[in-house]
Amino acid sequence: DAGVIQSPRHEVTEMGQEVTLRCKPISGHDYLFWYRQTMMRGLELLIYFNNNVPIDDSGMPEDRFSAKMPNASFSTLKIQPSEPRDSAVYFCASSLRLAGPYEQYFGPGTRLTVT
């Protein structure tokens, strides 16, 4: 398997623009997670899905952020409108199950810069 795939790897946009980050989880994994990593706040869980259904979105910072998972092999994280403070590395991760010492497999991340 190719692992978790994220696109784009780098995104530079101007404040106010819409940004869409994409993720393809590992085939067969039922859980998908979106994280944000910054120097100030470290690694934060934004939202996670189980079987395409959002389970916990308490980490989504505000209404400008939205995430969808229209099918088992694709998810998007959208920021509209974007702001400079959204600059971060956004990771997607997927997992086979929650029971036991399940491993979250991380994608390479999307580095977002909002100017």
Add this chain to the structure above:
Amino acid sequence: GEDVEQSLFLSVREGDSSVINCTYTDSSSTYLYWYKQEPGAGLQLLTYIFSNMDMKQDQRLTVLLNKKDKHLSLRIADTQTGDSAIYFCAERTGNTGKLIFGQGTTLQVKP
């Protein structure tokens, strides 16, 4: 609330042992994890320990868990330059999908 803390930086010489420490607050943690992040890459699971264990060894890695003090450590024996990375401690509570990560410890290995 849930919180995981780590020291931010550790520097060792090649061949020495490295010990990275972590403290957590949630006494109901079920699993504790160590992840490694190399530059420009995502996190990769190194090892984990179940909360009813106090030690786990996997080749050069030794994980020690002191549940009473809520202290977790990762020892890397014979540290190599390829071990230079950021190491994250994480805890998981119950059967939720949520992992709480520490800030990460940057390990620098000098030749």
